[in-house]
Amino acid sequence: MVPYTALGNLNSGYADLVFYMKKINKLFPQCHNRNCTAIALLVCRIRRSKETPIGIKPKVRGFTYLAVLFSVAIMSAVLAATGVFWHQSRQREKEQELLFVGNQFRHAIASYYQRTPGTLKRYPQQLEDLLLDTRYLSLQRHLRKIYRDPMTGKTEWGLINAPEGGIMGVHSLSQEAPIKIGNFHSMDTALTGKTSYQEWHFDYTPPVVKITSQPTGNARP
Secondary structure, X not given: OXXXXXXHHHHHHHHHHXXXXXXXXXXXXXXXXXXXXXXXXXXXXXXXXXXXXXXXXXXXXXXXXXXXXXXXXXXXXXXXXXXXXXXXXXXXXHHHHHHHHHHHHHHHHHHHHHOOOOOOOOOOOOHHHHOOOOOOOOOOOOOOXXXXXXXXXXXXXXXXXXXXXXXXXXXXXXXXXXXXXXXXXXXXXXXXXXXXXHHOEEEOOOOOOOXXXXXXXXXXX
């Protein structure tokens, strides 16, 4: 039969473990459960090592206490650095996804504009027009679906209105500062130096056709 004192120590140790796990999860939400458990166990062991028997000098107990603080500080710094690295890595992935999705909208708007029947070109009046172009008798699609904004997780986009009417582009609604501020693809060079994803505009402007004047036949040599 297990002695009562042993059960008391077991319950106390489990309570300490749960206490430290809750503290670590609160301080570092990004910490994996296994990592939190391992750190909590280490802290419990180091803490119990302070409970030295009678006769041990106070200097030893003081050194053990400093060791506990030093170990916790190192583990906290490691977890914080891991959290920052993970967040930046995930943000970079979202940036690449935003560049891809934004250019999908740009190409779709360009296709809608260039394939306008007749000579008077028009932009779509709404993004849904890119999914089903009703200007033709047959089914015409310029965009497969309304993509989600990777930065907000929503299908809601900021719309860039064309001077002559219609939608000429889209932009993210996120005001978060981007990590990438340079070294863009040639079609995205306008994004260089922007301070928020809301300033990342993906629009289509038709190329300007220059008309050169021909010399008239009445001109004298």
